[in-house]
Amino acid sequence: MAARTIEELREIINRTSTKLSNDLKNQGIPSPTVNNTVARPSFESIDLNASRELLDAVREVEALVMGPQKMLTYMAVIYHDVTSLGALLEFNIPALVPLEGTVSISSLASQSGLSEDKLTRFIRYAATNFIFCEPLPGIIGHTAASAALARDPAFCNFLRWLTVDLAAVQASIPVAAKKWPLTEKMNECAVNYASGTNGNFWQWMNGDPVRQSRFHQAIAGHAGGGGGLKGRSLDVEAYPWAEKLGRKAVVVDVGGGSGYFSRALALAYPEFTITVQDRAAAFSASAARSDKPSNLNFQEHDFFTPQPLRDADAYFLRHILHDWPRAEAVSILRNLLPALKPGARVLVSEHLMPGGERGESLLEDKMIRQVDMQMMGVLNSKERTTEDYAALFQEADKRLKFRVKYQLPEDKKSWIFEAVWETDS
Incomplete structure (x- = not known):
């Protein structure tokens, strides 16, 4: 995507913001501000394309107007966005502020055990990112962002881990x-x-x-998040399970953890037989649930050892391979091979890393590259391109043929890569 002039960006901002404003009016939704604490539909749930086009244009305007030196200086100290949010989460400040009304910083300091001076500085910094507001000196209230934190402790756990x-x-x-x-x-x-x-x-x-x-x-907090996609199992929706595998398919969820995905799949396809494989500690609570679907099973298994369940229709790996460098990822795939029957699918659900090209949304590209940097930092691994996954399948065994990838339009970062085991005739 070519860089735009300020005049071109103005037209995009006017057009997309007008579109979103009209959509709000047509749906009877009051136009919000960043300080509105009442939960409301996200702009992306109202019009995904207009929202993303507007966000990209605003980000480009910011870079253009700030200029190189100021933009780079801001980037160099942006870790304080992380440190201020992390401190507020570590001391559980969002939950201590009433959703309606205000509270003094001195009261928050007393409740949290953090010095009033440090807490004031953390809050006032966070307020530059629209997290909390200070209607009167020393008096704090919620904004949309801080209220979202107060309402969702599980999401706070996810953010606290990162920050x-x-x-x-x-x-x-x-x-x-x-x-x-x-x-x-x-x-x-x-x-x-x-x-x-x-x-x-x-x-x-x-x-x-x-x-x-x-x-x-x-x-757990991340699994339950996702803004407008919250509560949906995107992998269940993205892949044509019965069409590709048959009405009574056998599916193995390799490294499936607690079985979050497989439970949704079992409920959606009650004639499937599904087995979650992982460490027993990862799934013991789920396996003991009284409402466990009858077609859902659990098995202890290390995916660096040969696959024990033979002749399944599909072996599903959700967010597994991105945790491992190339050699280990190939080893995981190779340990599936002895169990594969002709025509079996290996399904890999991962984020799709853009190549050198820029995708439809600069912000979405940046978010997936942030995940990629995180994988580099903690695991020396990476998010991968389509070509990377095709190469992994081929390195594991040339008979493991990458065929196609699937996604939902609402989540353009995530894909299911399908490889088929094709033996010599």
Whole structure:
């Protein structure tokens, strides 16, 4: 996408903001501000394309008007966006502010145990990002963003993991890259530099019960999030399961954790037989639920060992391969091969990394590249392009043929990559 002049950007902003304004009126929704605390539909749920076009234009205007020096200076200290939010979450400040009304900073300091001086500075910095407002000096109220935090403790757990537990790791990416410029080893990346551990991320995380608990809380908070997509299982919707696999398909959810996805699939396709494989600790609570679907099973399995369930119609890996560098990702795929019957599908659900081209939305591209940088920092892994996944399948075995990828229009970052096991005739 070519860069635009301020006149071209003005036209885009006028057109898209007018479209969204008219949509609000037509749906009887009052036009909100960033300080409105009443939950409302997101602009993306009203008109996805207009919202994304407007966001991209506004971001480009900001860069154009700020100029290079000011923009780069702001970028160099943007980690304080992270530190201020992380501090507010660590002290549970959003939950301490009433959803209706206001509270004094001194009262919040007393309740939280944080000094009034530091709390004031954290809040006033966060307010520059529209998190909290200060209608009177020393008196704090919610904005739309801070109210969203107060209403969703699970989402706060996810954000706290990113802004507190992983902040030092991500900030160490440049020095880790300097120390280990060519490696793909999982124990030679930013998590090692920041923490001093000699193990990989999983060993570092599992070595501390408190850290491990916060990680699992973060995963649960992330699984339940997604703004306008909240509560939907996109993988169930994105792939034509019965059409491709048959009405009574057998599906293995490899590394499926608690079975969040497989439960949704089992309910959507009651004639399927579905098995979640992971560590027993990951799924024990789900397996014991009284409302577990009758067509949903659980099995302890390490995906670095040969697949024990043979002749399934599909082996599904959701957000697994992006956790591992190339060699380990290929090993995971190769351990499926002995179980595959002719025509079996290997389905990989992951974010799609853009190549050198710019996609339809600059902001969406940036978000997926942020995830990619995070994978570099904690695992020395990466998000991958379509070509990367095709190459992984081929490196695992040339008979594992990448055929097609599927997505939902509402979530252009996430795709299901389908490979088919094609044996020689």
